[in-house]
Amino acid sequence: MKELIGVVPLGEVPTLAIEVVAANITAYYKLPADVLPMRPLPESTFDEARLKYNAGILINKLDMLDFDGYSKIVGVISRDMFIPIFNFVYGQAVQGGSLALISLFRLNRNADGSTPSTSLVFERAAKLALHELGHLFNLFHCNEPKCIMHFSGVIEDLNKIPFYLCRDCARRLPR
Numbered sequence: 452m453k454e455l456i457g458v459v460p461l462g463e464v465p466t467l468a469i470e471v472v473a474a475n476i477t478a479y480y481k482l483p484a485d486v487l488p489m490r491p492l493p494e495s496t497f498d499e500a501r502l503k504y505n506a507g508i509l510i511n512k513l514d515m516l517d518f519d520g521y522s523k524i525v526g527v528i529s530r531d532m533f534i535p536i537f538n539f540v541y542g543q544a545v546q547g548g549s550l551a552l553i554s555l556f557r558l559n560r561n562a563d564g565s566t567p568s569t570s571l572v573f574e575r576a577a578k579l580a581l582h583e584l585g586h587l588f589n590l591f592h593c594n595e596p597k598c599i600m601h602f603s604g605v606i607e608d609l610n611k612i613p614f615y616l617c618r619d620c621a622r623r624l625p626r
């Protein structure tokens with residue numbers, strides 16, 4: 452199957468952010484990426500105890516059958532999300548699979564509480580998408596700090612990682 456990536460807003464997400472994510476996917480991975488129409492964010496994935504969306508359940512709600520013609524889907528939400536072992540996650544992906552998710556929620560704030568420029572917010576969103584797509588291409592977390600597959604636990608990590616894969620990870624990318 453030819454690779455065609457779909458970037459889909461789940462609920463209200465700024466259009467420009469979605470376009471920047473799609474453009475960066477094409478620029479870095481050299482793959483076509485389409486901006487898809489908005490889908491509602493399934494409210495059943497909201498966890499009343501943690502007041503966030505459950506990323507694992509949400510990703511399971513994204514059925515590939517709904518995205519005919521697309522080999523990989525990156526869902527984008529504006530709300531906060533978590534997985535049971537972490538208080539929050541920036542992104543989630545099915546390792547080696549077709550579905551990934553990123554959340555813009557925590558990108559609008561710097562570590563010191565100040566507000567980042569819009570371009571920095573977009574830069575962070577693009578890095579998240581490139582990282583989660585790496586998982587879809589079956590790349591794992593990388594120890595090299597100068598690699599998009601380096602794990603980001605806090606916002607400074609996301610600022611530090613580059614837009615590209617290290618040489619080892621790039622070699623593992625499927626042709």
Ligand SMILES: [Zn+2]
Nearest residue numbers: 582586592602
């Ligand atoms: Zn990761």
Ligand SMILES: [Zn+2]
Nearest residue numbers: 593598617620
């Ligand atoms: Zn790497």
